[in-house]
Amino acid sequence: QSVLTQPPSVSAAPGQKVTISCSGSRFNFGNNPVSWYQHLPGAAPKVVIYDNDKRPSGIPDRFSGSQSGTSATLGITGLQTGDEADYYCGIWDGSLSTGILGGGTKLTVL
Amino acid sequence: QVQLVQSGGGVVQPGRSLRLSCAASGFIFPNYGMHWVRQAPGKGLEWVAILWPDGSQEYYADSVKGRFTISRDNSKNTLFLQIDGLIVEDTAVYYCARNSGNYLNFDYWGQGTLVTVSS
Numbered sequence: 008q009s010v011l012t013q014p015p016s017v018s019a020a021p022g023q024k025v026t027i028s029c030s031g032s033r034f035n036f037g038n039n040p041v042s043w044y045q046h047l048p049g050a051a052p053k054v055v056i057y058d059n060d061k062r063p064s065g066i067p068d069r070f071s072g073s074q075s076g077t078s079a080t081l082g083i084t085g086l087q088t089g090d091e092a093d094y095y096c097g098i099w100d101g102s103l104s105t106g107i108l109g110g111g112t113k114l115t116v117l
Numbered sequence: 118q119v120q121l122v123q124s125g126g127g128v129v130q131p132g133r134s135l136r137l138s139c140a141a142s143g144f145i146f147p148n149y150g151m152h153w154v155r156q157a158p159g160k161g162l163e164w165v166a167i168l169w170p171d172g173s174q175e176y177y178a179d180s181v182k183g184r185f186t187i188s189r190d191n192s193k194n195t196l197f198l199q200i201d202g203l204i205v206e207d208t209a210v211y212y213c214a215r216n217s218g219n220y221l222n223f224d225y226w227g228q229g230t231l232v233t234v235s236s
Contacts, residue, residue, distance in 0.1 A: 042223070046162065051226035058218065105177075107164065
């Protein structure tokens with residue numbers, strides 16, 4: 008079980024909004040920001056949010072990130088069928104000098 | 118454009134060794150920390166290892182410590198992962214990834230290479 012906890016699955020209809028949480032009681036995401044990755048089947052993962060709330064170029068503004076203390080959230084608005092993927096949060100644990108990835112959340116767009 | 122092209126996967130017997138490669142282009146390779154991340158069949162992504170830009174520091178997941186060695190040749194813009202004493206649980210798609218910035222941010226990924234450990 009990962010020290011970053013994500014819900015196993017979320018779902019919503021096309022056009023709706025969904026949020027995916029990532030909690031890690033050992034971390035203060037304000038000081039140690041989280042990144043989020045979209046992993047489509049058969050493809051390499053892709054960063055969609057870094058440093059808690061920054062979007063890389065090419066990522067639509069339908070994707071957003073936020074954090075509060077030991078919890079971070081990925082938000083996706085205007086859901087499209089192409090958003091169906093597994094989403095992972097990630098963080099660097101400076102005390103253990105290891106990277107940590109959450110268990111992943113499967114997004115289904117109904 | 119940034120590219121990470123991987124090679125070296127395959128089917129290997131338990132106990133044998135394997136070396137994965139990740140050839141980088143389109144950026145100044147010595148300026149970036151590099152990671153390996155893997156995904157076992159039906160499982161989530163698992164961080165494996167990181168190597169500092171100058172190769173001075175390397176860190177590993179507990180699950181691979183002592184068997185995996187990350188290295189790089191900055192003169193050839195190439196990252197490596199040496200896997201010794203392969204076990205069935207090492208069966209996975211392995212990805213190399215570039216880190217950007219001061220925190221965890223895999224901003225570019227290789228295409229992935231499948232390692233299957235089987236007798």
